[in-house]
Amino acid sequence: MQIGQAAKASGASAKMIRHYEAMGLVAPAGRRDSNYRDYTAEDVARLRFVRRARDLGFAIERIRDLLALWSDRGRSSAEVKRIALDHIADLEGRIAGMREMVATLHHLADGCAGDGRPDCPIIEGLAGKNATAAARTAPTARDNPRRAEPPRP
Amino acid sequence: MQIGQAAKASGASAKMIRHYEAMGLVAPAGRRDSNYRDYTAEDVARLRFVRRARDLGFAIERIRDLLALWSDRGRSSAEVKRIALDHIADLEGRIAGMREMVATLHHLADGCAGDGRPDCPIIEGLAGKNATAAARTAPTARDNPRRAEPPRP
DNA sequence: CTGCACCTTCCCATCATGGGAGGGTCAAGC
DNA sequence: GCTTGACCCTCCCATGATGGGAAGGTGCAG
Structure with missing residues (x-):
């Protein structure tokens, strides 16, 4: 079948399928005369x-790695599981980071009237010279090796 | 002070400071004769x-937007709060997406012996023709406008 | 004057994905 | 046979935020 149908059948876009092939993630597809x-x-x-x-x-x-293990009859499920668990840990770390952000934002937003007046703890929290909630929680992310959010944007 | 010191004082890298200036996020810094x-x-x-x-x-x-509001004396805190709440909602959506991933992964990994044998529900879940846990949870992400994870990688 | 630490600009890479240009292929309908 | 439309091809560029590094200028201490 053509790439468009393979895309529909697999859920990956034609663009991505070509990309996966170009980067060697999947073997080059066969070609017709056309x-x-x-x-x-x-x-x-x-x-x-x-x-x-x-x-x-x-x-x-x-x-x-997973594709290689999939086609490796002699694989040990331990290898697969380790990849999965590592990934879970990675996701959980990112979730924790984002939850910290959410908590700090809630903390700041809770004190904000949200009316027509300019007074705003959110802006003050971001601008403040002294240690604000933003400044206090931020370092956690700052200390980490400068990565956060996951793949799949 | 020079960019290196501004970097230390602000927490942003010198590289990023130049980048923010180049993209017009912050006004160009003054220059010395040098x-x-x-x-x-x-x-x-x-x-x-x-x-x-x-x-x-x-x-x-x-x-x-936040910088503009910061320097806008006539701002209404409602504008700031809306930005913050929108961002919270965005983060929470991403967190939910990742939690689904984690749940599915846990589900698959729980059935995996993780020993030397090749049998592995994780691989099977990814490969399966029929609706597996992976297939069932995935659509949630698939239906969404093809975005997920947040900024800050 | 040398060395070192700092600065400058410019280009490239990341990661996964989409958009689009410019052009070829093929089947259906006239 | 010829047009039309739906496909397909390759190649280049953009995203977002950040880092890496090259090639070269500046400035201070020894």
Whole structure:
């Protein structure tokens, strides 16, 4: 089948399918005389695998590992599980970071009247020279190796 | 003071400070004869504001709005609060998406022995033709306008 | 005068994805 | 046969926020 149908069948966009091929995540698809890519059911299954792994937030390089394990009959499930658990830990770390942001924002917003007057603890919290809630919670993120949010934007 | 000191004082890297200037988020700093940028305490305060807002996950364009409101004496705190609450909602949406991922991953990983044998529900869940946990939870993310995770990577 | 720490600009990379230009292929309908 | 429309192809650019690094200027201490 053509790439458009493979896209519908797998859930990945045609653009992404070509991209995955170009970056070597999936093997190059067969070609017809017209130079159109030609996909088999197996190709589609692999693309769906990639798509689902992306939906779970796995980074492409991790999916590369997962694909290799998938086609490795001698794999140990321990390897797969470790990747999954690492990813869970990663997600949980990011969730924690975002929850801190939300907590600080709630804290600031709760004190804000939200009316026509200019007085605003939110702005003050961001601007303040002294240690504000924003300043106090921020360092947690600042100390971390300068990464946060996950894949899948 | 020079950019390096402004960086230390504000918490933003020198690289980022130049970037913010180039993109017009902050006004161009003064220059000495040497062409070195020269920062005042006010400049540093603005940079610190930006830094804190970034720590709370605000996107640059939102920070642009917040900076404008900060220096707008006639602002209404309602505008600021709306920006903050919108951002909270955004963060919470992303958190929910990631929690779904974590839940699905836990579900799959719980059934995985994690030993030397190849049998693995995680791989099967990703590969399965039928509706697996991965397939069932994924659509939630798939239906959304193709965005997820937040700023600050 | 040398060395070192700092600054400057400019370009490239990340990560996954989309958009679009410019052009080829193919089947249906006239 | 020819047009039309729906596909497909490749190539380039953009996103968002940040870092890395090259090539070269500045300024101070020894």
